[in-house]
Amino acid sequence: MLYELVQSTVSGLLIGAAFAVLSVGFSLTWGVTQVLNIAHAAFALLAAYLGYFASSYFQVDPVLVLVVIVPLFFVLGVGIHQVLIKITAQRAHDLALSSMILTFGLAVVMENVMQVLWTPDPRVLKTSYTGKAIFVGPIAIATTHLISFVLAMLTIALLYVFVHHTLTGKAVRAVWQNPTGAALSGVNMGRVTNITYGIAVATAGIGGVVMSLIYTFDPSTDMVWLVYIFLVVILGGVGSVLGALLAGLIIGLTVGISGVFIPLVWVNLVLFLALILLLLLRPSGLLQR
Amino acid sequence: MKRSWLPQRWYVFLAVGLLLVLASACAPPPAAPAAPAQPEAPAATEAPAQPAAPKAPIKIGCSLPQTGPFAETAAWIQRGYEQWAEEINASGGLLGRPVELIIYDDESSAENAVSLLNRVITADKVDLLCGGYPGTAAAAQMAVAEKHQMVYVSMGGHMASFEQGYTYSFGAPPLMGQWWYDGLFRWLETVPPEERPTKAAVFTMNNPIGASVVDLIPTELENLGIELVVNELYDLPLADAAPLVSKAKAAEADMFFSNGFFADGVQTVQAMKALDYNPKLFAQAVGSIIPAWVEELGPDGDYVFSGTAIHFKLPYEGIDHLNQVAQEKYDSPVAPTYFLFGYAWMQALQRGVEGAGTLDQTAIRDWLKSHEITTVAGTFTFDERGLPPPYNFLTQVIDGQVELIWPPEVRTHEPVYPKPPWGQ
Numbered sequence: 138m139l140y141e142l143v144q145s146t147v148s149g150l151l152i153g154a155a156f157a158v159l160s161v162g163f164s165l166t167w168g169v170t171q172v173l174n175i176a177h178a179a180f181a182l183l184a185a186y187l188g189y190f191a192s193s194y195f196q197v198d199p200v201l202v203l204v205v206i207v208p209l210f211f212v213l214g215v216g217i218h219q220v221l222i223k224i225t226a227q228r229a230h231d232l233a234l235s236s237m238i239l240t241f242g243l244a245v246v247m248e249n250v251m252q253v254l255w256t257p258d259p260r261v262l263k264t265s266y267t268g269k270a271i272f273v274g275p276i277a278i279a280t281t282h283l284i285s286f287v288l289a290m291l292t293i294a295l296l297y298v299f300v301h302h303t304l305t306g307k308a309v310r311a312v313w314q315n316p317t318g319a320a321l322s323g324v325n326m327g328r329v330t331n332i333t334y335g336i337a338v339a340t341a342g343i344g345g346v347v348m349s350l351i352y353t354f355d356p357s358t359d360m361v362w363l364v365y366i367f368l369v370v371i372l373g374g375v376g377s378v379l380g381a382l383l384a385g386l387i388i389g390l391t392v393g394i395s396g397v398f399i400p401l402v403w404v405n406l407v408l409f410l411a412l413i414l415l416l417l418l419r420p421s422g423l424l425q426r
Numbered sequence: 427m428k429r430s431w432l433p434q435r436w437y438v439f440l441a442v443g444l445l446l447v448l449a450s451a452c453a454p455p456p457a458a459p460a461a462p463a464q465p466e467a468p469a470a471t472e473a474p475a476q477p478a479a480p481k482a483p484i485k486i487g488c489s490l491p492q493t494g495p496f497a498e499t500a501a502w503i504q505r506g507y508e509q510w511a512e513e514i515n516a517s518g519g520l521l522g523r524p525v526e527l528i529i530y531d532d533e534s535s536a537e538n539a540v541s542l543l544n545r546v547i548t549a550d551k552v553d554l555l556c557g558g559y560p561g562t563a564a565a566a567q568m569a570v571a572e573k574h575q576m577v578y579v580s581m582g583g584h585m586a587s588f589e590q591g592y593t594y595s596f597g598a599p600p601l602m603g604q605w606w607y608d609g610l611f612r613w614l615e616t617v618p619p620e621e622r623p624t625k626a627a628v629f630t631m632n633n634p635i636g637a638s639v640v641d642l643i644p645t646e647l648e649n650l651g652i653e654l655v656v657n658e659l660y661d662l663p664l665a666d667a668a669p670l671v672s673k674a675k676a677a678e679a680d681m682f683f684s685n686g687f688f689a690d691g692v693q694t695v696q697a698m699k700a701l702d703y704n705p706k707l708f709a710q711a712v713g714s715i716i717p718a719w720v721e722e723l724g725p726d727g728d729y730v731f732s733g734t735a736i737h738f739k740l741p742y743e744g745i746d747h748l749n750q751v752a753q754e755k756y757d758s759p760v761a762p763t764y765f766l767f768g769y770a771w772m773q774a775l776q777r778g779v780e781g782a783g784t785l786d787q788t789a790i791r792d793w794l795k796s797h798e799i800t801t802v803a804g805t806f807t808f809d810e811r812g813l814p815p816p817y818n819f820l821t822q823v824i825d826g827q828v829e830l831i832w833p834p835e836v837r838t839h840e841p842v843y844p845k846p847p848w849g850q
Binding site for chain 1 (some may be wrong): 493494495497498501534571595629658659660661665668669670672673675676688689692693696697699700701702716718721722723724726773848
């Protein structure tokens with residue numbers, strides 16, 4: 138029992154961090170701009186494919202490909218904001234609903250393009266460290282999971298520093314907490330939202346590579362990942378970087394630990410009961426102010 | 427305040443409508459009906475040369491997942507259908523008429539599959555039906571076929587779907603979860619008791635396919651004297667395979683069943699390797715029979731036992747030809763399982779039509795139930811449920827090849843047992 142508990146706890150923590158980095162950008166755009174970017178997971182999936190092809194055809198480690206993916210996706214995020222979101226925001230009566238429908242359409246288009254380009258075949262990312270593990274006594278730490286964890290924690294730490302300790306980051310927080318007040322204080326709303334989208338899509342790219350190190354994927358996987366994203370954001374609190382991290386880790390731990398004590402088939406029941414309970418106690422999520 | 431000329435909620439409906447149009451426009455269009463090759467012109471006679479009116483094609487309709495999670499496998503079923511149509515048209519058609527396939531995309535949704543089968547029957551007025559995929563869609567479509575009294579040949583939706591009293595449905599061959607490990611257990615009976623695994627851990631996805639696969643495992647294990655130490659269901663998607671593997675490892679199970687799809691199967695393999703858990707025997711259900719298993723997993727996918735109702739190495743007539751077609755047309759080294767399935771189902775339908783000599787559905791049904799038929803999947807007779815006698819082949823992935831292990835008359839490779847350590 139002790140072995141199962143420790144092993145599942147370690148594994149759950151590592152996976153939880155992956156959920157967190159996948160979700161944090163979605164949380165940010167929702168919090169700052171009231172936009173539910175359903176296509177967030179599709180961008181993550183796109184990054185997973187880029188990592189896969191770089192690894193399969195050019196023998197480049199997918200983690201190294203992030204050097205290209207992050208700036209590329211930042212620009213992509215700014216572009217999406219300028220071309221789609223901004224126009225919708227100016228015209229929509231209910232931005233949350235309109236953006237949800239708009240980005241759902243974008244996700245469907247992206248899924249179909251990926252399917253046409255890369256076939257519906259499921260993919261498994263193989264790296265030089267896939268299937269290897271570091272053993273601490275009898276407890277195995279899968280190398281792919283460990284690298285995902287480090288990458289996720291690094292990303293979230295950098296994002297936290299940006300949001301809390303830089304002037305631009307503080308402007309992002311200001312817009313999230315009080316858009317009218319921020320605008321009256323001279324915050325350049327357009328610039329802040331552009332940066333928010335750039336960062337959000339860039340973190341989706343990191344999240345996609347991280348998830349692909351752990352999970353198989355195909356062109357429709359984004360909808361599965363979206364479920365994790367919603368879970369993390371609702372539990373952690375919309376717009377909260379630390380909330381996303383905490384929620385991701387809680388979800389990972391719940392999945393891991395509850396499977397030790399109860400039948401595996403009840404794990405989702407426990408997870409959603411915990412979610413309902415937490416939302417009853419803290420309707421805005423764990424860390425939303 | 428400026429008033430909108432439409433209530434706000436109508437904008438939502440309009441937006442949803444537009445999105446649906448956009449989504450359907452983005453999805454690949456329904457497969458273009460296979461171009462019917464015209465049968466050869468009848469031999470010239472002394473009668474004045476009048477161009478013979480082309481015979482109306484026999485329309486065969488169904489839906490398949492051309493998009494969504496089941497699209498990869500279904501694409502091969504469709505290719506099997508198209509290959510059969512191409513060949514039968516080239517050889518003069520069915521009952522002397524060309525055949526035309528009408529296949530819609532059900533987007534991997536059983537609900538869509540039902541409405542699309544209704545559509546091909548009532549709107550397209552097809553003469554014959556082709557089978558859907560996966561089991562959930564096929565099971566749902568069997569009820570539609572029965573309602574319209576049309577013969578429906580498919581893999582079915584496991585045993586439960588064939589026990590609904592339907593009379594027009596046939597599994598030719600079926601994909602029966604309950605029979606999945608029949609070959610494995612029959613082979614294990616030949617392994618000396620002291621060499622058999624002693625403890626088994628069984629993890630099964632929590633859905634109808636999983637339920638049908640796991641159905642007979644406890645009884646079969648008991649008959650073999652193997653202790654069942656863990657028998658659990660898990661929900662899909664599987665977030666983490668480590669708890670499964672650590673449970674099996676802690677229970678010292680030397681036989682491991684991973685009764686899941688590809689994604690959770692791969693996760694389980696990777697967790698087994700990472701946790702250095704190497705049972706003597708590793709059996710995997712549905713996930714390991716698709717080509718991606720060996721292509722994507724590489725050597726880590728080796729030595730897994732599974733089952734199948736059809737295989738590209740079977741010594742049956744037509745298999746070699748289909749292997750060649752798969753290679754030349756689709757650049758696939760061998761004919762994938764579902765390519766063979768699709769082709770075999772159409773062959774079974776063809777046998778029924780040709781045997782009955784008519785498109786009358788009841789006549790086709792009755793002929794199939796009273797005669798033996800031969801397809802690339804073997805020779806079949808059918809009971810009242812439309813099922814052949816229970817059978818399944820045992821397979822094992824060895825050096826990246828899916829080999830036939832059991833029964834002995836089809837064996838292509840000696841089984842590798844016990845499983846070698848990871849990386850060897």
